[in-house]
Amino acid sequence: MLAANVDETLEIDREALFQLALRLGDTSLILGHRLSEWAGHAPILDEDIALSNLGLDLIGQARSFLTYAGEVEGRGRDEDQLAYMRNAPEYRNLLMVELPRGDFAFTMVRQFLFSAFQLPFYQQMMQSRDKTLAAIAAKAEKEMAYHLRHSSQWVVRLGDGTKESHERTQNALNSLWTYTGEMFETDASLKALIEAGIYCDPASIRETWNKSVDDVLQQATLTRPETGWMQSGALTGRHSEHLSHLLAEMQSVQRAYPGLKW
Amino acid sequence: MLAANVDETLEIDREALFQLALRLGDTSLILGHRLSEWAGHAPILDEDIALSNLGLDLIGQARSFLTYAGEVEGRGRDEDQLAYMRNAPEYRNLLMVELPRGDFAFTMVRQFLFSAFQLPFYQQMMQSRDKTLAAIAAKAEKEMAYHLRHSSQWVVRLGDGTKESHERTQNALNSLWTYTGEMFETDASLKALIEAGIYCDPASIRETWNKSVDDVLQQATLTRPETGWMQSGALTGRHSEHLSHLLAEMQSVQRAYPGLKW
Numbered sequence: 001m002l003a004a005n006v007d008e009t010l011e012i013d014r015e016a017l018f019q020l021a022l023r024l025g026d027t028s029l030i031l032g033h034r035l036s037e038w039a040g041h042a043p044i045l046d047e048d049i050a051l052s053n054l055g056l057d058l059i060g061q062a063r064s065f066l067t068y069a070g071e072v073e074g075r076g077r078d079e080d081q082l083a084y085m086r087n088a089p090e091y092r093n094l095l096m097v098e099l100p101r102g103d104f105a106f107t108m109v110r111q112f113l114f115s116a117f118q119l120p121f122y123q124q125m126m127q128s129r130d131k132t133l134a135a136i137a138a139k140a141e142k143e144m145a146y147h148l149r150h151s152s153q154w155v156v157r158l159g160d161g162t163k164e165s166h167e168r169t170q171n172a173l174n175s176l177w178t179y180t181g182e183m184f185e186t187d188a189s190l191k192a193l194i195e196a197g198i199y200c201d202p203a204s205i206r207e208t209w210n211k212s213v214d215d216v217l218q219q220a221t222l223t224r225p226e227t228g229w230m231q232s233g234a235l236t237g238r239h240s241e242h243l244s245h246l247l248a249e250m251q252s253v254q255r256a257y258p259g260l261k262w
Numbered sequence: 263m264l265a266a267n268v269d270e271t272l273e274i275d276r277e278a279l280f281q282l283a284l285r286l287g288d289t290s291l292i293l294g295h296r297l298s299e300w301a302g303h304a305p306i307l308d309e310d311i312a313l314s315n316l317g318l319d320l321i322g323q324a325r326s327f328l329t330y331a332g333e334v335e336g337r338g339r340d341e342d343q344l345a346y347m348r349n350a351p352e353y354r355n356l357l358m359v360e361l362p363r364g365d366f367a368f369t370m371v372r373q374f375l376f377s378a379f380q381l382p383f384y385q386q387m388m389q390s391r392d393k394t395l396a397a398i399a400a401k402a403e404k405e406m407a408y409h410l411r412h413s414s415q416w417v418v419r420l421g422d423g424t425k426e427s428h429e430r431t432q433n434a435l436n437s438l439w440t441y442t443g444e445m446f447e448t449d450a451s452l453k454a455l456i457e458a459g460i461y462c463d464p465a466s467i468r469e470t471w472n473k474s475v476d477d478v479l480q481q482a483t484l485t486r487p488e489t490g491w492m493q494s495g496a497l498t499g500r501h502s503e504h505l506s507h508l509l510a511e512m513q514s515v516q517r518a519y520p521g522l523k524w
Contacts, residue, residue: 056311253365
């Protein structure tokens with residue numbers, strides 16, 4: 001399976017690649033779920049449709065990454081088993097995406113901070129020596145360009161809006177800021193994948209991300225929070241209690257219909 | 263506004279046309295909302311994506327019908343004000359669509375019974391002398407053809423599946439049956455619109471609907487319930503308590519962000 005996708009002369013740690021595919025898939029899955037919670041609750045009908053579409057993009061990405069994770073793992077688990085039959089400590093998503101959807105400003109600020117990373121990230125991942133990851137990234141990159149544009153516009157509109165919308169948006173930014181460090185984190189496994197040309201070095205994305213963030217915050221008349229201590233947990237599966245609640249809901253139907261595929 | 267859409271020689275009761283547009287828009291809106299509640303909860307990832315897409319189709323239809331309702335009403339209300347700023351007694355949706363989403367079998371049986379009506383209904387509405395309604399119907403007809411195919415396949419799969427899935431599906435059918443009569447209901451206003459060639463006579467759809475239902479139930483090894491007393495309420499705005507709960511949720515954000523359009 002790997003042979004078709006990765007240069008065989010590389011010494012790839014299959015477990016590290018599996019964990020990477022989970023990290024990418026789980027992050028998209030959980031954020032897609034959080035966006036889908038807006039369905040029927042957005043403040044205007046067009047935005048209801050827009051948020052659902054963003055959520056569908058992310059769930060589609062998750063499906064691709066988790067299918068690949070199952071292939072890499074080689075134990076016969078498909079994307080549904082990986083999405084629905086694991087417990088919280090086995091998830092590798094960024095902590096940022098598991099936070100409750102919050103108010104509309106929180107949702108948009110999160111989408112902005114995340115997309116401002118994901119767009120340049122996928123642009124680099126299109127060059128990955130892992131051809132499957134490169135192909136998924138090529139599709140996702142187009143989607144994230146739209147997510148970034150859409151969420152940037154909203155952050156500006158809300159930040160530079162009424163007094164209340166400005167305050168809500170600044171509060172959201174302050175709450176989310178300590179979760180942004182995790183996107184740039186690496187560990188020994190990821191470093192090995194970076195050296196092998198499979199993962200891209202997130203440090204190389206820092207400057208692009210900073211510029212996107214500063215530009216939008218300035219237009220939105222928002223203040224960039226001080227960067228200090230940062231949350232961490234995705235790489236080791238240490239999650240907030242919010243993930244367990246989300247999974248309990250998300251998995252309840254699958255577990256009630258175990259025979260769905262007969 | 264009407265002049266462009268409806269033959270002016272007709273004596274159209276503007277209020278009756280407004281109520282019809284609400285009936286069509288509200289029914290799509292509420293069912294779209296119920297489908298969107300599955301986002302992140304469907305038993306398999308593909309079905310999560312599929313149900314969200316069905317929901318988006320319906321919310322798109324609702325948007326078109328409610329925009330038109332606002333134009334017909336002529337009091338300056340747009341689709342967002344109609345969707346979010348009315349109370350339950352002002353909604354004209356079929357009772358069937360406001361019932362809670364229930365289990366997966368319930369959702370699929372409802373979608374099937376509804377789509378089996380909506381497809382031939384929109385096919386006839388494409389001939390409406392109201393050109394706006396005809397145009398919305400032409401787009402919706404394609405969507406409902408897919409909804410009917412998708413839900414039919416699931417009803418067969420669930421009904422002709424395991425003992426448990428069969429029982430759940432038969433129970434769903436039994437619970438929903440008394441709500442099917444309302445699709446065929448008319449009152450004096452609708453009859454006037456039928457005579458004017460604007461609305462289609464639902465009686466003319468009965469045979470097609472019966473045939474779709476009988477075919478699928480037979481393949482699904484399900485028993486068609488006896489037809490007796492039928493629920494009624496959509497035409498007069500008499501709703502179950504479920505609608506109030508749904509609206510409370512759906513409208514909470516809009517009401518928290520009244521200044522969203524600045």
